[in-house]
Amino acid sequence: MSxxxxxxxxxxxxxxxxENLTAAELARKAAAEAAGEKYRAPCPGCAPSICQDGSLICNHCFGRARHLLGEVGDILARIRSEGDPLKSGWNWDRVVIAGSSSEAQxxxxxxxxxxxxxxxxxxxxxxxxxxxxxxxxxxxxxxGPLVLDRHKPDEHGVRERWSIQDAKDRWGVERRDPHAFIYPDDEEPEAAPESTPVREWYDPLLTIKQAAARxxxxxxxxxxxxxxxxxxxxAKHRDARGAVVLYFPASKIDAVDASLEEKRTRPKPSAATAAEHEKESA
Structure with missing residues (x-):
């Protein structure tokens, strides 16, 4: 280990x-987990992170950077769809070779x-x-400047620099729909921006908290x-405090709840019906 x-x-x-490791704080964490509540540690980190072997950055930075670089194609596709919403598929050939099509963009x-x-x-x-x-x-x-950092715009809304993280925050990696009802990283639906990224075919990814609310x-x-x-x-990622956040398709959440609801409301067979089934099986 480096x-x-x-x-x-x-x-x-x-x-x-x-202070996260004190007996009182560990007890508070255990109580929150037992109650199914989200635990927020008072200290986000007080000791410097050790670099991963053969690297100058920690595992967290390496993982974030690798993930963002892997999402570049989707991010560029969403930016491109701003000019033509009917063409959300990204064509890498157009990055290098200008197309000969005369179609207006x-x-x-x-x-x-x-x-x-x-x-x-x-x-x-x-x-x-x-x-x-x-x-x-x-x-x-x-x-940091090119991939990981978030560059805040000035009072005129102009950014000194854009990073891949900035582009993902601004456009997301899915088609934008102004009527989307939940944005995965928001605590409350009303906090969502005007135009929010949602899954293709209107199947957004939701956290456990949002799934419960839905x-x-x-x-x-x-x-x-x-x-x-x-x-x-x-999908999953680590939030600013290092906690793992899981995401589930809304359609899967609906399907699981509907299936369980059907089992809960399914009428139980009467004694006579049960006896008839036994005779038939015999």
Missing amino acids: DRYCIRGCTRQHWATC GPIGEDAVDATNAVLGACRYFAAGLSELSNDLEAMEWL REVSQRTVQRWVAKELLVPV
């Missing part, structure tokens, strides 16, 4: 004296142009592969569905 610390200054780990904003150029530039910069570049000091110093059941109930493998997550 004794180097992540050059991005990550503090995902904890000192032995961290819809206008897109300056943000979309800047973000597209930034995302393509980041892809070219890390074309050699993240694993091959993770021990290169210059490349890892650019990993089906009007407790979060503990949804957790039991997951534990019994009735619900299988199709």
